[in-house]
Amino acid sequence: MAVTLQEIAERAGVSRGTVDRALNNRGRIRPEVADRIRQIAEEMGYRPNRAGKALAMARRSICIGVVLQEVETMFMRGILEGIEAAREELGHLGASVVLKEIKGLNTKAVIDAMEELRSQNVHAIAMNPSMNRRTKETIDRFADEYGIPIVTFNTDLEDCSRLCYIGQNTYECGRAAAGLMGEIIGGRGEVGVITGYEANPSLNKRVEGFRDEIAARFPEIKLVGVQYAYNSDAIAEDITRELVERHPEISGLFLTVNVEQGVCAALEKEGIIGRVKIISNDLNENNRKLLCDGNIAFVLEQNARVQGYEPIMVLFHLVFDGEKPQCEFQYTDLTIRTRYNLPPV
């Protein structure tokens, strides 16, 4: 049986309450006594019992808020799954999770949601933020003035008081894609990149990583253009057709966004599907099928579930155990998917 507060109290010749005050730095205790108790606890190998703690704290029931902007719908389901899993797990311990879902990108709606959560007395907030000054200011206000810790996920907002960021290292993702591309096209030939919006920093970093790594490791590979498809399959199809016409010998395409449908349609019509190697990002039903059929070589996955789950857990541990996250950037593992290691549906 594990060591309990009571046992420490007996050993120290004080009461449970005193031990509690000593170990949790609650004040109202003579420093010498506190030190002695802490030492005894250490000696006895005391580790607080989470169940007891959770039960006792059930009165001031912990509540974590989540603000979710629906940017990429395919990806969101995974995030929601992760949030649900966290809610389930915390529910067991008497804590709750409040989710505010916002359709589309909308800074005002995000800030309103945050204020609403605050008025509901949440202890912490996990959010995927919009990229602008007002959001940044709001985060700072919450963290610094109201003492509501914030964790960002999926997209980060640097230089503000958010506790940490949980999500993909998009630059490394681009590099990984370049490495794989280099391998499968034999280290030479022409490759193209099709991405989303110019203004999206995450996508830009993927492109940058890809470009840098190709330049560094595969001097014989030529990057023949980075095109913007604005997340539209129709545009992607046009781009691909033009690209293939200009570069009939093209060997590979790196897609930073989910426009596989359009790209593959174009290649199909040109009769070169399968010959042009495709590496894409973020698994969904769509590219999953293309992967199985051999039309796409690799899909790089950023574990969506983890991005929904972890921020909530990090915040819970902070509020519940007082444990700060280990590092400011908690990058999710980059998963390389082929037709052979698809996750069960």
Added chain:
Amino acid sequence: MAVTLQEIAERAGVSRGTVDRALNNRGRIRPEVADRIRQIAEEMGYRPNRAGKALAMARRSICIGVVLQEVETMFMRGILEGIEAAREELGHLGASVVLKEIKGLNTKAVIDAMEELRSQNVHAIAMNPSMNRRTKETIDRFADEYGIPIVTFNTDLEDCSRLCYIGQNTYECGRAAAGLMGEIIGGRGEVGVITGYEANPSLNKRVEGFRDEIAARFPEIKLVGVQYAYNSDAIAEDITRELVERHPEISGLFLTVNVEQGVCAALEKEGIIGRVKIISNDLNENNRKLLCDGNIAFVLEQNARVQGYEPIMVLFHLVFDGEKPQCEFQYTDLTIRTRYNLPPV
């Protein structure tokens, strides 16, 4: 605030104890009453509070036993890490984990360890079993006679009363290796396989999966021999040298066991390191370095941590919540490692 037993009791006009008996099928209750209570609980959306339950059960403290045979030392550290993580997490809830580590393969030692755990009154056992009849019989006896549920991990023992198996699908692992190999050598040329012991079914399945997939998808690739290195780098070096002499044009090698050191040494001496693509299994410091240097193309990783962690958690949920595992085979996700997605050290 979540629904409690007390609230249900009040609504039903009975006592807490009665509700407890109804919801946990403990008997000693009139069936009609039990039904009515269950219905009320359902209506109110009752979900038991794990903290309360854990606390109350702390008296009959749950204990999970683990029997670990140290087969591949490199891999074991990860498993131990997973066991440690599970112990940590369960410790929070007042449950404990007892580990019996056995050096080398030793059926008698495994069975002795199981008996020892039984005499210590563990509630369940997770183990990586030895492949033979006596172990199988012991598992059956434990599960059927003593009611001690057993989960196997890392290597499975089919046709016995073990609850489920958690580990890699080694056949699929072989297929994945074949798919990657086909891609990076351009779908033609000669490839070889270096494996461990003839008697090891896991390794054999990897080889089989590799062979089948090469045959099915890459008719222009020729498999030029499957060799046994008995987990020895020296033997692997000899094998590689001979293989390269007989097949100077060889394009790839699939290693089912950790003999990268020997293989690379031979290729180095022949001056063809880097040209011959290597795909290997199970990440360690050794092949991690070779991966970074570009001497190995891919390492297929079977998440060791998960294999230590999950069996314990599955058993805990069974004993604690009465939740049976969803399926008999819980295959761990196959992770494809390149120099770009190595886990942090």
Added chain:
DNA sequence: GTGAAAGCGCTAACAA
């Protein structure tokens, strides 16, 4: 500063 005591949700032993 410190101790005593109530109570969080649940289980289990005992009483009725």
Added chain:
DNA sequence: TTGTTAGCGCTTTCAC
């Protein structure tokens, strides 16, 4: 068959 009660380990309030 049902109700009552004593904890499990911890926090928190109140009294001293």
